[in-house]
Amino acid sequence: MFIWDEDVIGIICQGIEQQRDGIFNLVSDGALSIDEIAATLHKPLLTLRGLLKAMLWIGRLFKLTPYGPEQLDFLRYRPVLDNQALKQQFGYIPRKTSQQVLEFYARHNGLLP
Numbered sequence: 001m002f003i004w005d006e007d008v009i010g011i012i013c014q015g016i017e018q019q020r021d022g023i024f025n026l027v028s029d030g031a032l033s034i035d036e037i038a039a040t041l042h043k044p045l046l047t048l049r050g051l052l053k054a055m056l057w058i059g060r061l062f063k064l065t066p067y068g069p070e071q072l073d074f075l076r077y078r079p080v081l082d083n084q085a086l087k088q089q090f091g092y093i094p095r096k097t098s099q100q101v102l103e104f105y106a107r108h109n110g111l112l113p
Contacts, residue, residue, distance in 0.1 A: 001027045001028065001030070001031050001032070001080060001081055001098045002027070002028055002032075002098040002101040002102055002105075003026050003027050003028045003094060003096075003098075003101060004028065004094065004095065004096040004100075004101045004104065006095070007026075007028065007092075007094045007095055007096065008026055010092065010095075011024075011026055011086070011090070011092050014090070014091070014092055015090070018091075020090060022085075022089065022090065023085075024083075024085050024086040024089070024090050025081040025082060025083050025085070025086060026083075026086065027081040027083045027086075027094075027098070028083070028094040028096055028097050028098045028100075028101055029083065029094060029097045029098065030097040030098040030099055031080040031098065032098050032099060032102065036099075037102065040099070040102055040103060040106065041102075041106055041111055041112070042112065042113060049072060049076075052069075052072060053069040053072060054069075056068050056069045056071060056072070057069050
């Protein structure tokens with residue numbers, strides 16, 4: 001999940017102007033998977049899950065790392081932030097979705113053809 005820098009500024013300004021406080025997840029609508037990010041950037045995606053799983057298993061077996069193969073699930077199924085409180089309680093609707101933010105960033109940094 002991404003957020004546009006101008007949305008962050010808008011949220012901060014709105015919080016100051018309306019004297020709002022609280023804890024809010026500053027994130028746009030829409031979660032993107034690694035596959036979707038690679039496709040948006042027109043990049044190949046190389047999946048090394050089996051190799052990484054084996055390396056982590058060996059690493060933990062020989063006490064080279066505290067992490068084991070189960071750590072890969074955290075990367076595969078990473079938590080997604082909920083922005084409902086930002087929209088409903090704080091009253092700010094991000095102007096760009098996560099997909100639009102990624103495309104904007106990529107386009108303005110020469111990452112898209």
